[in-house]
Amino acid sequence: MDRFLGADFLAEAGLNLQAVFDCAALPEAVLQPMRESGVPVEEYGRLVLLGHGGRRLWNRLQTFGMKTANPVDHYSLAITRQYIERYLNNAPHLILYPLTNFLVPLTQLGELAGWSQPAPIGLGINPTYGVWFAYRVAFLVSDNRSPATDYRLPATDHPCASCADKPCITACPAHAVRPDPQQFDIFTCVRRRLESNSSCADRCLARLACPIAPEHRYSLAQIRYHYGQSLITIREYIEERD
Ligand code: SF4
Ligand code: SF4
Structure with missing residues (x-):
């Protein structure tokens, strides 16, 4: 598995769940709703999914400040933009989630990433963080500046x-x-x-x-x-x- 470029920066900020998908290899069940909501998925090479597990993101947010109506989303996007600037050389990218009108099948992506398996409570469950994790950001990026060619967690027992x-x-x-x-x-x-x-x-x-x-x-x-x-x-x- 390729190393995820800038993984430590993101994890330190609380975005400690990270995955990179090759857009061309995504299953049709994931591609179809994205295409139907206008996501130009064919124009980019990689889809990056970021999430938080546990308490760190919330703790970092208290220092950053709960300054807006959607502080978790704004903080996550601010960190992601810093990450793209510092580690991906401000590569051409498109934010898909949050705070857009695009439809992104986050649960299916989380299951493909090895982060999540279906649980009785209507949320997924993660092998490390249990039910205490969430999807925070998804973006497309050109493949020649991608943080990795493919980066996912290995499958584990449920x-x-x-x-x-x-x-x-x-x-x-x-x-x-x-x-x-x-x-x-x-x-x-x-x-x-x-x-x-x-x-x-x-x-x-x-x-x-x-x-x-x-x-x-x-x-x-x-x-x-x-x-x-x-x-x-x-x-x-x-x-x-x-
Ligand atoms: S591990 Fe948690 S979510 Fe899964 S069955 Fe037990 S209590 Fe329910
Ligand atoms: S919030 Fe949780 S405990 Fe309450 S009704 Fe819904 S599933 Fe049940």
């Missing part, structure tokens, strides 16, 4: 396979979490979260019950921030729809 009790299932008060990840009931979950005085408004009790990688569990402040943001997004979506 973390849920060794979790006999599956406490995420019993911890969910709405019974939205089922043993089969495909059966996660997103509508029941959303209804529960929107109830007044919901115990799920600013956290997910099922996610908190997961025993994998507790050392990487987000702080309560970070949990409340992310779930607060997602609740705002859900409410805005419902208002627009109605």
Whole structure:
């Protein structure tokens, strides 16, 4: 596996999950939604996916400052732009995620990258960070300045396979979490979260019950921030729809 150019810089800033894909080798299931949303994927050689695992990004963000309406996205993009300037010689690139109208199948890319496997709670699970990771940035870059030709984590055993009790299932008060990840009931979950005085408004009790990688569990402040943001997004979506 080629070394990922500038990996330490990104990891130090909290973007410690990194993958590089050869655009020409991406599966059609990933390419199709991107093409349909106008991503000019054929004009670039590599797709770079960055994520955060654990607490470091949040801690770095406190120093950087929560200065905007989308501080996590703005911080992640600021670091990515510094990275492209310093390590990729400001190569021609196109930011795909976040804060664009492009559709990027992040979950499928995360599974291809070896970061994530489906878990009952409706999120992926990572072998190192458990359920405490997220996708932060995706961009296209010309292949002659790419950070690597191909860079992914090797496949590992599924973390849920060794979790006999599956406490995420019993911890969910709405019974939205089922043993089969495909059966996660997103509508029941959303209804529960929107109830007044919901115990799920600013956290997910099922996610908190997961025993994998507790050392990487987000702080309560970070949990409340992310779930607060997602609740705002859900409410805005419902208002627009109605
Ligand atoms: S947010 Fe609440 S309802 Fe939704 S999966 Fe988590 S525990 Fe269940
Ligand atoms: S509690 Fe167990 S089954 Fe549920 S997500 Fe965590 S590891 Fe997987």
